[in-house]
Amino acid sequence: MPKFTIKLNGSKKTIEADSDTPLLYVLRDHLELNGPKFGCGLSQCGACMVLINGKAATSCIRPISSVGDAEIITLEGLADKNGKLHPVQEAFVEEQAAQCGYCLNGMVMASVALLDSKPNPNDEEIKEALELNLCRCSTQARIIKAVKKAVKNSAGL
CATH class of the missing domain: 3.10.20.30 (Beta-grasp domain)
Incomplete structure (x- = not known):
């Protein structure tokens, strides 16, 4: 093998x-x-x-x-070596942007990639970046809110 x-x-x-x-x-x-x-x-x-x-x-x-x-x-691999969550992870926790949690991995990873390439996206850019991720629990509004919060949290660094 x-x-x-x-x-x-x-x-x-x-x-x-x-x-x-x-x-x-x-x-x-x-x-x-x-x-x-x-x-x-x-x-x-x-x-x-x-x-x-x-x-x-x-x-x-x-x-x-x-x-x-x-x-x-x-x-x-998103958390730092001391276990501090990535700003996107923190925002998802703060906004309770998960219900069953199955889509959470994809939503977080897509959000991190988006914010790494575009630190201050508008609503349409956020929705476009997340469109390949299916959430059947209807938490999309909280997920978008969490991405916006991550932008604010990251700006304060």
């Missing part, structure tokens, strides 16, 4: 897996990370979202062999 070394949450990890194994399965099954979730398996719901070189990307249909030297960040 081939070995792959990936850059994950600031450190290198070596994994034995078939080259067509989805990145999501490597993260969850081999590395025991629970942030990315299996949702649809078709790259359509956003539950499996991670950051790849700073861009929000689904991981359920992306083979481990395609990752190469890319830097992968999962939900677990």
Whole structure:
């Protein structure tokens, strides 16, 4: 079985897996990370979202062999080394922007990618950045409010 070394949450990890194994399965099954979730398996719901070189990307249909030297960040990698949550995570907690929590990983990861590329987005830009994430509990209004709060929290840094 081939070995792959990936850059994950600031450190290198070596994994034995078939080259067509989805990145999501490597993260969850081999590395025991629970942030990315299996949702649809078709790259359509956003539950499996991670950051790849700073861009929000689904991981359920992306083979481990395609990752190469890319830097992968999962939900677990957003907090700093002392455990302080990322401003987006803090805002989601403060705004109670989760109900069942299944979409939360994708919503947070997409929000982080958005704010990293556009620190002060308008409502339409927020909605556009989150459109690949399905929330069936109807917490979208609180999620948008949390992203706006993250913008304010980040401006105060």
